[in-house]
Amino acid sequence: MTDTRYRPEDQIGAVASNTVPIRDLGVIGDRRSAAVLDRMGRILWYCPCRFDGPSLFAGLLDPKGGEWRIEMAGAEAGPRRYIDGSGMLETTLTSVDGNLLLCDWMTSGPQAPTGVLVREISTAPAPVRIVLDPRPGYGRRRPNIKVEADTVTIEGMALHGSHRLKAEGDSVVMSLPEGEAGWMALSDGPLSRPERAKIDNWRGHTLGHWEELDAALDYTGVFAEEIAASLRAIRLCTHEESGATVAAVTTSLPEVPGGTRNWDYRYVWLRDAGMIVSALLRLFGRDREGEAYLRFICRGSGSSDRYPMAVFTDLDGETAPRETELPLEGWRGARPVRVGNGAADQLQLDAYANVVLAAKLLYREGSAEGLAHWDVVQDICDFLCANWAEPDHGIWEETPPRHYVSGKVVAACALESAAEYGSAAEAAQWRRVAAEIRDWITAHGLTSEGAYAVYPGVEEVDVTAALFPVWNFCDADTPEMRATMTALERDWSPDGLLYHRRLECADGHDEGVFLAAGFWVAQYWVMRGDLERAQAIIKAGIAQANDLGLLSEEANPRSGAMLGNIPQAFAHAGLIGAVFDLNTALEARAAETQERQDEVGSNG
Template sequence: MSADLNLAAIGNGTIAALIDKNGRLAWCCWPRIDGDPIFSSLLGGEEPTGGFFDVTLDGQTKATRRYQPNTAIIETILENADGAKLRVTDFAPRFKLYDRIYRPSMLVRRIEPLEGTCRVTIRLRPHFQWGAQSPKPVRGSNHMRFAGEDFTVRATTDLPIVYVAEERPFVLSRPATLVLGPDEPFASSIAETARGFEEKTRDYWWEWVRYLSIPFEWQEAVIRAAISLKLCAYEETGGIVAALTTSIPEAPHSIRNWDYRHCWLRDSYFTVRALNMLGATRTMEDFIRYLTTVIASDPSGRLAPVYSIVPGTPLEERFAESLPGFRGMGPVRVGNQAAEQVQNDGYGHVVLAAAQMFFDHRLPNRGDEALFRLLEGVGARAVEFAFEPDAGLWELRGKRRIHTFSAVMSWAACDRLKRIARVLELPDRATYWAEEARKIRERILSFAWNEKMGSFVDADSDGQLDASLLLLAELGFVRPDDARYVATVEAIGRELKRNGYLMRYAGEDDFGLPETSFTICSFWYAGALDLIGRREEAREMFTSLLARRNEAGLLSEDIDNQTLELWGNIPQTYSMVGLIDTAMRLSKTWEEAFWRGS
């Protein structure tokens, strides 16, 4: 079975799992979203011997899949030519219990016969130690235990345990349940408990979605993107991963395989901003709590670009030798060397992520002077490092330059601190940060505009076109009607578009010429087109991007320039953020749709 990215995501803020179109659990890290993958067949080659959990129906000819509306609960229908049909329902429990959110490291799988004689085989084959260990099940009366060096997983079921342990085909004559969770006894009826958990989990997601401020158009796509972003937040600490997977290549055989199960300050800001636009501010509040821990952990004030979702956990990059990689395209990386890089845009992203805390009157705990003073320390580093050569937004490993985007984010940090100081009625601090912002902006403009090219460029030396320049107006650095910005948008559209979608840049990097379009850049381009008055073109670009989603409504990081196939880690928060931002920008208003007859 060849792996692909036609995957659906489930999760609960502690763990998450990816399920393929046939209902196979192909990826799940344990006991949290950045842990050891107990299901790793996504990175395990054509015919994995382990690392998955599936239900096979004899003679299967068809599989269909859908999310229960507005939830992170997925249903897969399997059918065969003889008319047999069954339903597999998968979810991770998440609901309110005792005035807090119950979100255990647990997956629930319910299997129901719908029509005909369903002869099935259940294969539960977890792997530990990144595919190196295939634990043998230890059977109990209604459960199996899989013991590893770091944790033990228990599978509890109301099926005859011998059928599951020995993978014996049997006729499924009644609904059955399997619960994968901690090594603890199941103290109540598994069937009733699972049904109750499903109902409460459904109610939780319905309630969460109900209060989203969604656009009139593209509602289903926006809701799915919002839920996907929510699944990427590790609620215990407030950290947000960039994606749920590691080492899905950016392009075939490219070696551009990275571990995205960690918290980039940049990516997290974009995620927080998108959810804030929808009115889901709790993720921001949790992320601010995470940031205060990160900032306090380093007295020097030098921020790394990426941290573990549990601050203080090392991210040293290594290879998982026991896994061959997605379609055999290794290496499989654990950890990320980007943690060692200098990337100076992070200071601005930290301040921007926290800024709404000072302006949003809905929040029960608004930003105060203590938080402002903490952010001023971040702003001081932004000023200090504004023009220090760095690896830049795209994390180039081989060359440091003074990057326009990094410097602009330092300007943004100062600009937002000025605005916050005014809200807090601290005029001296507002004046100070306004002056710092002015000086940084003047210096950026001295090198970022290239008269010969007729556009802004990405660095102070050997400057080129770069999709990040599309954000200059969005950040407020220039006005959308600034002739220099309009010219830059037009140049980027001419030079960086491939088969309808945008590259990050066109030149060679540490690994040669890029081969895929970076999905968020196409969303940025659609937004920029709208800003400069080309809304119809922007809507066309957005509609085209929606068509690239997989069957479950998810986007990965990249789009192949030739085949338009998805590549890169999934679900990519950047891409799902781009979908939300652009939909909110381009949608007709509810008033236009209802009262103006359009």
């Protein structure tokens, strides 16, 4: 008798779960949490209920960490896409027998239940097994699985399927015969068995919810598809209830292959506020999502005993958990695997200053709440006045602390911005301190070449300086900025289009290029009026995205490999900002050209 049981080697495209290229990862979510899939439709990372909670599947970081896979002999990865601008992902598996389509999504919107992960499987061209291997608590525990009538419970979570579910050891299996379609639904709490019509109803409401989010988007300029993809990525990182946006939905995907720079990015950083709020405001004008994000950030006031607030928080606005290491193998052996983050109580001047800049953007657009959170802005400005001269850990959260020039630059810009809205006494004080900071930078913050130094006494520059004109610290064509950009291209750009960051505790050249940085440089060249150069830099950054338009933190442009956690909200916000600035400048140039042509025509 022929043995027709599935064997892992039968699935041609399958590789060990923790060796899947980061470029192959896709993300679905319900704006509470997210699940990460590879091109074979395996769910390799999922934290029920919330982004920063313990995982149920951690196969991305350990082959024994748990996964939810589709088994079909001879299957290979085919094309995939997000459906109609939503966060619902369709994946095609190909085989000699025909194609299998998977549609993976998480219920969203007020008319759908909360916390249900749905997997829809098209008519099977050959026998298919869907295998759920849960490993709760970041893969550290065996699951508690119970089979009761037509429901399987896993750690209190309800699992239903179109066909009979069977427990096989620590796994749950559903077999789908050839010629039949099916579905599975995993709820993060109790759930009665849904019928197919109910699944279809949830699907419609979920699509409708994503369509409603996009209803206000009316952007038709250059890179419109990339703008839409980046907006989706930011929303997949956004916790809708609180307004918080996490830096990424994953932890411990390394910045250096096989290295130790592996961090947990499932938290909310203050410094991201300015760029993300700016991106949303540019797309939508006065934006409720941007306002919600700032509201969440300011709610964290009091989350630190030493500073106005912790430099990053969890989804509740509380101090993020201390950093701990997990006994997992790591992505391609990169260890340690970390949860929590040890930088929560660092002094980072730029983080606080970016909250003020984000508030200024909302005030300028006309916040629905007037000068919303002005008391928090006042506290931050007073804190900056009292502490700007202290060494801090900088934008890259380095140790030991230094007098990072970029932190002092953005502190001065924040004080000057807030002065536009403060009382006469506040404005005078904040402008006086900003002037002191500017004098200090002039005296201590330049290299021997006249470029902006990383900190006094070093001859190196960092790509954050490209933001100085964007922050309104200086004009883009000052001698100092010209010298800085010359040094950046010489020392930190492999091709004049993508940029490494300069690190104190490591060699930034050992990492990939930092993707947000290229978009910052593009904004600089827009301000210099070199729109062709800006457009080339943006194209180079976009080329580092995967087929779903997702950007990780870093990339190796020579090999095409992605590095770091994904999707990186910071990078996507940088893309939106750079593209929007470029498009505005292109439209202005076209209008000027048309005006000159009209003048010539009228004179003729």
